[in-house]
Amino acid sequence: xxxxxxxxxxxxxxxxxxxxxxxxxxxxxxxxxxxxxxxxxxxxxxxxxxxxxxxxxxxxxxxxxxxxxxxxxxxxxxxxxxxxxxxxxxxxxxxxxxxxxxxxxxxxxxxxxxxxxxxxxxxxxxxxxxxxxxxxxxxxxxxxxxxxxxxxxxxxxxxxxxxxxxxxxxxxxxxxxxxxxxxxxxxxxxxxxxxxxxxxxxxxxxxxxxxxxxxxxxxxxxxxxxxxxxxxxxxxxxxxxxxxxxxxxxxxxxxxxxxxxxxxxxxxxxxxxxxxxxxxxxxxxxxxxxxxxxxxxxxxxxxxxxxxxxxxxxxxxxxxxxxxxxxxxxxxxxxxx
Ligand code: PEP
Ligand code: MN
Numbered sequence: 001x002x003x004x005x006x007x008x009x010x011x012x013x014x015x016x017x018x019x020x021x022x023x024x025x026x027x028x029x030x031x032x033x034x035x036x037x038x039x040x041x042x043x044x045x046x047x048x049x050x051x052x053x054x055x056x057x058x059x060x061x062x063x064x065x066x067x068x069x070x071x072x073x074x075x076x077x078x079x080x081x082x083x084x085x086x087x088x089x090x091x092x093x094x095x096x097x098x099x100x101x102x103x104x105x106x107x108x109x110x111x112x113x114x115x116x117x118x119x120x121x122x123x124x125x126x127x128x129x130x131x132x133x134x135x136x137x138x139x140x141x142x143x144x145x146x147x148x149x150x151x152x153x154x155x156x157x158x159x160x161x162x163x164x165x166x167x168x169x170x171x172x173x174x175x176x177x178x179x180x181x182x183x184x185x186x187x188x189x190x191x192x193x194x195x196x197x198x199x200x201x202x203x204x205x206x207x208x209x210x211x212x213x214x215x216x217x218x219x220x221x222x223x224x225x226x227x228x229x230x231x232x233x234x235x236x237x238x239x240x241x242x243x244x245x246x247x248x249x250x251x252x253x254x255x256x257x258x259x260x261x262x263x264x265x266x267x268x269x270x271x272x273x274x275x276x277x278x279x280x281x282x283x284x285x286x287x288x289x290x291x292x293x294x295x296x297x298x299x300x301x302x303x304x305x306x307x308x309x310x311x312x313x314x315x316x317x318x319x320x321x322x323x324x325x326x327x328x329x330x331x332x333x334x335x336x337x
Pocket of ligand 1: 132185237272
């Protein structure tokens, strides 16, 4: 249930209304926006008399929320969430550009890519230290060593780092080492992991599952938020469809749909969505035009020799050219990179 308050409702009266509601055994989330002040009620609201509260002098209207996600719901928080990661904002007018190799392969490799993408205008460095590979015989990532190399690259370039976590026992290490913890598509419904990530404050990049509906994806965000961590960035990375020409099918409509349903920022990963280097540019452009808050792109210094995802990784010089084009697209949409 959502209670929208009248503009200029006095603080004392809001407090007393919140106390009355809390007495009914529900949690009240107060969201004070520029245009609206909203009380989001979480818990069993079936016994709450909507009309009693609708007649309160400071209440504009009372709405029953049909969706099962609450904290992630835009009804609970009409203004878009902006997440500050080491001084760089995700959401709002800024576009986040997270770039780097699929997997960290050596210190030299990740530092050289980091320098090149920073120069081109990326504002985050991505790189996998733990890789969720389809085959157990494929390269599984450098593990702790990989995290050390990412930290070295951050030291050299100042770029905040994003890396994927796969298990709960690594949460403390990731919370200490990286700036954004990525939950990959394959772990989007690893509920034990999600709950534990809800207990820390570190921003979480939650990728859409391979075959997850938008609602299931938002419910996964809700798992994290319910425990207290509301710093979530969603990432559309393509879904499984009958089409096999591309690695996945990029669901561009998910961007405006998420914007309508949720206040959380959303970025798009055209690299995993398509699996092909030449599709990265058109879909990155389309994602920005559709309202994405940023993009994630795989860049490798030698894609032919990459230990993971070389066929979808662009070279640093291609990334530099792409950034020039994306700046133009961003400008049309009133966004800045
Ligand atoms: C990745 O970002 O390297 C990755 C494995 O992505 P996804 O979880 O979207 O497949
Ligand atoms: Mn990859």
